[in-house]
Amino acid sequence: xxxxxxxxxxxxxxxxxxxxxxxxxxxxxxxxxxxxxxxxxxxxxxxxxxxxxxxxxxxxxxxxxxxxxxxxxxxxxxxxxxxxxxxxxxxxxxxxxxxxxxxxxxxxxxxxxxxxxxxxxxxxxxxxxxxxxxxxxxxxxxxxxxxxxxxxxxxxxxxxxxxxxxxxxxxxxxxxxxxxxxxxxxxxxxxxxxxxxxxxxxxxxxxxxxxxxxxxxxxxxxxxxxxxxxxxxxxxxxxxxxxxxxxxxxxxxxxxxxxxxxxxxxxxxxxxxxxxxxxxxxxxxxxxxxxxxxxxxxxxxxxxxxxxxxxxxxxxxxxxxxxxxxxxxxxxxxxxxxxxxxxxxxxxxxxxxxxxxxxxxxxxxxxxxxxxxxxxxxxxxxxxxxxxxxxxxxxxxxxxxxxxxxxxxxxxxxxxxxxxxxxxxxxx
Numbered sequence: 001x002x003x004x005x006x007x008x009x010x011x012x013x014x015x016x017x018x019x020x021x022x023x024x025x026x027x028x029x030x031x032x033x034x035x036x037x038x039x040x041x042x043x044x045x046x047x048x049x050x051x052x053x054x055x056x057x058x059x060x061x062x063x064x065x066x067x068x069x070x071x072x073x074x075x076x077x078x079x080x081x082x083x084x085x086x087x088x089x090x091x092x093x094x095x096x097x098x099x100x101x102x103x104x105x106x107x108x109x110x111x112x113x114x115x116x117x118x119x120x121x122x123x124x125x126x127x128x129x130x131x132x133x134x135x136x137x138x139x140x141x142x143x144x145x146x147x148x149x150x151x152x153x154x155x156x157x158x159x160x161x162x163x164x165x166x167x168x169x170x171x172x173x174x175x176x177x178x179x180x181x182x183x184x185x186x187x188x189x190x191x192x193x194x195x196x197x198x199x200x201x202x203x204x205x206x207x208x209x210x211x212x213x214x215x216x217x218x219x220x221x222x223x224x225x226x227x228x229x230x231x232x233x234x235x236x237x238x239x240x241x242x243x244x245x246x247x248x249x250x251x252x253x254x255x256x257x258x259x260x261x262x263x264x265x266x267x268x269x270x271x272x273x274x275x276x277x278x279x280x281x282x283x284x285x286x287x288x289x290x291x292x293x294x295x296x297x298x299x300x301x302x303x304x305x306x307x308x309x310x311x312x313x314x315x316x317x318x319x320x321x322x323x324x325x326x327x328x329x330x331x332x333x334x335x336x337x338x339x340x341x342x343x344x345x346x347x348x349x350x351x352x353x354x355x356x357x358x359x360x361x362x363x364x365x366x367x368x369x370x371x372x373x374x375x376x377x378x379x380x381x382x383x384x385x386x387x388x389x390x391x392x393x394x395x396x397x398x399x400x401x402x403x404x405x406x407x408x409x410x411x412x413x414x415x416x417x418x419x420x421x422x423x424x425x426x427x428x
Contacts, residue, residue: 001118001150006256007311014312015053018259021284022056023048029292032077035066036292056282057261057270062294064097067235072098078288088136089234096136099234100288106145108285112240112254113146119243119252120203120228122176124151127200129169131179131187132208133159133409138238139208143178146240152176159183159408162190166198173200177225181206181215182411185351188222189405198224203246205230207239209410210319210337214344216248218351229318235294236281242316247308250315257285260314261293262302265323276301276320297323299335327357327414329366332391336413342388343370348377352403356427358417366393367417369424371400398426 002008009017026048029037039060045051051059067075076083084103088096101109122128128147132139140158147154155172157165159179165187169177177184184206191198201223207230219227231251232239241258242251253260262277263270271277279296301317321335328334336355343349349370356367368385381395402425404412415423422428 001123002310003115004310007115007252007254007313008306009256009312011312014256017256018284019053021256022051022053022259022282025282025284025290025292026051028077028290034077035070035075036060036062040292053259056259056293059293061268061280062291064235064295064297067097073100075289076100077290078102083288086136087138087141087234087238097234098136102287104287105237108257109142109237109240110145110149112237112257113142114150115146115254116205116230116240116243117143117146117150117152117176119245120176120205120230121226121246122147122150122152122203126150126152126176127155127172127174128152128176128178129155129157129165129172129174131157131159131165131177131183132239138232138234142232142238142240143205162186162407163194166191166194166196169198169201170196175200175202177201177204177223178230179204179206180208180406180410181211181219181227182209182406184219184223184227185215186405186407188219192222201225203228205243207231209413210321210325212318212337212341212344214341215351218344231298231316231319233296233298235289235291236283236296237286241281245307245309245311249307250303250317252307252311252313253302253316255314258283260302260316262300263295265299273302273304276317278323279316299323325414327355327366329357329364329391332389334366334389334391338389339368339385339393340413342384343368343381346377346381346384348373348375348380349397350400350403352405354403354412354424355414356417356423357414360418366391367427368393368395369398369403369427370395371403372397396424396427398424402426 083100085101088098130143134140204225204227216227228244230243232241242253244251259282261280265278279298283290299320303315306312353370358365378395385393
């Protein structure tokens with residue numbers, strides 16, 4: 001539940017706590033004399049007391065390439081016999097990124113996920129229907145252990161078996177739904193098709209993929225809930241790094257454990273609050289794999305100031321996209337989330353779409369596959385996309401159900417067409 005000691009402390013109190021914990025992290029990295037400790041020594045850092053919060057920006061970054069180069073345990077900061085669990089990324093961008101946890105790390109992770117669920121209005125009496133995938137992926141197990149720590153009842157459904165999901169939602173009167181936003185849409189559609197009563201639901205925590213305000217509106221139209229964003233990544237701890245509260249006005253970053261910065265993706269220099277930048281995290285309280293200034297690749301803006309909910313934690317915007325997700329089409333930079341905002345904001349199409357980058361010819365084309373609510377909105381969407389993106393996209397309106405629905409894992413929003421037949425029937 002809401003902990004005013006941690007989530008509503010004064011800025012000076014939190015800064016003092018962060019500084020103390022940062023000193024401890026630097027000392028531990030130096031003592032381990034690994035990759036990160038070596039870089040600190042090269043930067044002239046002899047001990048934690050040499051570092052200030054203001055000077056954090058001058059310390060070296062850590063990147064995913066470092067994790068890959070030292071796979072699987074080269075960045076481990078504790079003896080191997082202290083590793084209690086291993087999780088990792090889904091591997092959707094290539095090889096998985098493995099992350100080790102001590103028992104204390106697992107306890108911290110559970111506490112952060114419990115804090116996230118509390119942000120969404122969950123309590124010890126809640127029933128949490130958890131449709132995130134279980135396994136190496138951190139989503140399912142992270143939320144599961146958070147629900148247990150909170151004292152809620154957790155229903156460990158994982159992904160898929162949509163009909164059975166609807167049955168469990170209705171039979172067990174779940175009030176909290178946790179899954180990807182794309183799967184929340186699928187569950188809403190399936191519930192309507194089955195005539196199921198999901199009125200016990202009150203809130204949902206949806207993450208693992210970027211999603212827009214327009215998609216929030218679409219989810220809340222098919223499910224009787226407040227839809228809230230949850231953010232995390234395996235390298236930092238998993239879900240529970242930041243979460244929207246019931247105000248739905250930015251994600252509260254648990255900065256007593258995750259010190260966040262936003263930097264220019266190209267230069268690495270800090271950007272002002274309110275300006276989108278690449279999120280960079282330092283994890284001062286993690287043991288097995290603590291990271292100093294880890295570049296996430298996720299683009300978002302930071303904002304400070306007390307929320308009406310009472311939390312004083314820094315807030316981050318929804319993730320606008322990833323630095324490596326940006327599409328470059330005929331010299332124009334486009335994030336998939338920008339296309340989603342236009343499509344869903346038009347009110348002309350269903351909340352299912354797929355972008356196809358056709359690179360077969362000398363000049364790339366952006367194809368937008370969608371499903372109309374009524375009529376043929378092609379011309380209107382081409383106009384709206386051009387006005388918003390500065391790019392002429394080719395819109396293909398497909399029959400209802402033709403755009404793939406997600407059942408397990410993350411939605412595939414972008415595919416590249418380089419050879420062979422079209423990725424979706426009806427595209428040319």
